[in-house]
Amino acid sequence: METAEIRRRWLSFFEGSGHTVVPSAPLVYDDPNLLFVNAGMVPFKPYFLGQQTPPWTRATSVQKCVRTLDIEEVGKTTRHGTFFQMNGNFSFGDYFKEGAITNAWKLITGSQQEGGLGFDPDKIWVTVLGPGLLPHLPDGDEEAASLWREIAGLPDERIQRRGLEDNYWHMGVPGPGGPCSEIYVDRGAEFGPDGGPEVDEERFLEIWNLVFMQEVLSEVRSKVDFDVAGELPSKNIDTGMGLERVAYLLQGVDNLYEIDEVYPVIERAEEMSGLTYGNDERTDVQFRVVADHVRSGLMLMSDGVTPGNEGRGYVLRRLLRRAVRSMRLLGVQDPTLPALLPVSKDVMKASYPELEADFGRISQIAYAEEEAFRRTLASGTTILDQAVKRAKDNGESKLAGDQAFALHDTYGFPIDLTLEMAAEQGLEVDRDGFTRLMTEQRERAKADARAKKSGHASTEVWRELRDQGPTDFLAYETLSAEASVRGLVVDGATVPALSQGQRGMVVLDRTPFYAESGGQIADEGVIETASGAILRVRDVQRPVKGLIAHTVEVESGEFTVGTAVNAQVDPEWRVQACQAHSGTHVVHAALRQVLGPTALQSGSYNKPGYLRLDFAWNSALSPETRSEIEEVANLALRQDLPVAAAYMTLPEAREAGALALFGETYDEQVRVVEIGGPWSRELCGGTHVRHSSQIGALTLTGESSVGSGSRRIEALVGLDALQFLGRERALVSEISGLVGARPEHLTDRIGQLLARLKEAEKEITTMRQAAVMSDAASLVASAKDVNGVTWLGHDAGAGVSGDDLRRLVTDLRARLGDERATVVAAASAVKDRPVVVVATNQGARDRGVKAGQLVKVAAQTLGGGGGGKDDLAQGGGQDASKIGEALTQIEQALGSA
Incomplete structure (x- = not known):
């Protein structure tokens, strides 16, 4: 059964039992703790943790996963794979143990003719949590064991009790947890001793884990050391079946590398x-x-x-x-x-x-x-x-x-x-x-990353400064403000002063600087004292809620805590940043107007002159669609649409149709930015122009995929957009001159030139191959007898590829015929690296002369390695100057064969 068919049957089975089919999330997922999705339940974590309300009571998925800890083990065992697919079915306060076990048994043992997987019921073993491991479950998970006997008719000897390491699940942090039941398939005596998974997990292979989330953990110290606070108010099911494992069992192969x-x-x-x-x-x-x-x-x-x-x-x-x-x-x-x-x-x-x-x-x-x-x-x-x-x-x-x-x-x-x-x-x-x-090096990199956000300071340092009161945020109102230095931080600790040449972080009681958030990077500018001391602002962050910290370099003078200062945002920087952020909203609205309401923004980044926007979409945009989006966006700029911001409650904003973007968190009181009234209405904390025409110009520069079902569009705005178009025009003019065609005829002209180039490359390849083969007849005449074997060795010169060498030796072998045992070898230097190919006929192989062994002889001389089949093998090395010696070594090996 093909892997894709197993996948289809899984989804069909659970959809037929009332589960909503949820598409796989992209491998790159919005979780700061993960490089990639590494388990099927990752996209459902917010529901299990109670952070979000699930939109369904039952769900199923086949989730793409990548685990990077196993990269070094790949290939050494038959189990470790970097990419894999996890089949999962989930219940959120709906069915529990009985439903999960019933579904599992029906699917794995159901006949293939009726849509099941067709495993032999007599080959199925299961494990459950054993007794004496948890105070509140003194008998272990006997409820699950009883259900396996009742639903599946499993005898007790095929229901094994195991420890917390194997049969209890939690996320590694306080939250939901519970016992689990693992399903194993007996692969047969040829794979190991009898006795179930307790004895041998190579013979008894786990294919499915049913997790029964029934408890709240208050403290988690390790996989087997945790405190249970009580029962979950709503019990959940989370299961995971390894698709590749099931595939290699149903396809009759020994490991995941041999599946279809x-x-x-x-x-x-x-x-x-x-x-x-x-x-x-x-x-x-x-x-x-x-x-x-x-x-x-x-x-x-x-x-x-x-x-x-x-x-x-x-x-x-x-x-x-x-x-x-x-x-x-x-x-x-x-x-x-x-x-x-x-x-x-x-x-x-x-x-x-x-x-x-x-x-x-x-x-x-x-x-x-x-x-x-x-x-x-x-x-x-x-x-x-x-x-x-x-x-x-x-x-x-x-x-x-x-x-x-x-x-x-x-x-x-x-x-x-x-x-x-x-x-x-x-x-x-x-x-x-x-x-x-x-x-x-890794520790330095981590420290640098931490410094970007916090200047090495601990949360406690920032909280102490926050306790003096929140920073008065004035970025929406002004580009300059009188303020007082509330705190100075260097290398993670507060200091009384900053002097010329030092770098540190400054907390003011009020600031006009925009702190990086919502995809918009921070403002730049200066902070000055009345005496002429100057701080250059390089970054602005919010290390804790309510506090704004400025990363600065002291250009002159000295700054001390309590100093009165004037904070000034670079006005040109802010103008261009506003153009980019408002441009992001315009592009988002244009996307939704052209593609429809499902083209919802999932992330953005903007800085002066540049913006990028990720949005939900399943396919690349055609050039015509990109042009239409760009036209709609620039039409909005020409119409000089008003830009306005207002504060309201989150329910009021949703009632007004404001878009809340995926992955963002919002307070109850939110800021809604609209461009042209309802045409663009989004929750946003960024800075914006006052009318759309102030964006100036907007040109799309790129569109690409950033994951399954997600695309990225990039654009330039304002002066950057005009400069880009100017460079494009100059480039077109230059190319027109080079190929001798007017701009409107460039496509046809370049197409003609490329076609001619492709044809020329084919001719060169044919001529090169012909040149290699041209000496074949004369080479045959140079063959000689070595210990009863016809031997022909040839140095083809530099630049002959491995493919051409293989063609040459097989042609020479055919020309020499099958009357006698024959060995042919040819070698070349490709980019100063030697390549050697050896071919033998049946007569040579009958005498025990094998191409794979001979090529290793040559490769050893060349300072490398090689191998292959008995009739044809290839090797290489590092020292091209020893090609002649390598061919001689093969001849000498034949002499002693």
């Missing part, structure tokens, strides 16, 4: 490498890493993640680069993602059709990342070789940790690649030293 949504990538990697999956554990690990990381990277990019050096971007970069590196370890030197990523897309699009529509953007990102990594490998390998040589010359057996860290930090060279390549040259790496330096 993953294994095709391994098959393509086999074709590219000439190696076979399942023959060698070392290469099997690499195959599995490739398959997992290509799929995981695909899904992350689909949800808007792009490669970067920190956070989510770093995870994606690491996945893509590990996939590329693993293919290199399998002997593939050519670019690999262009061959592998489309395979993953084709098998995943049945469940996620948006992959097809967005693949152009995804593939562009992935292929550019691989090309950048290939350059990194080239430069990093040279530096590593030099470091290894120095270490050996000095008689050292270890590569220093700071050298490994420099390779990683400066050149992006992965530490695991450093470990492997150093080991190949007989050196260890000071891993402890590397880890220490990495930890120090």
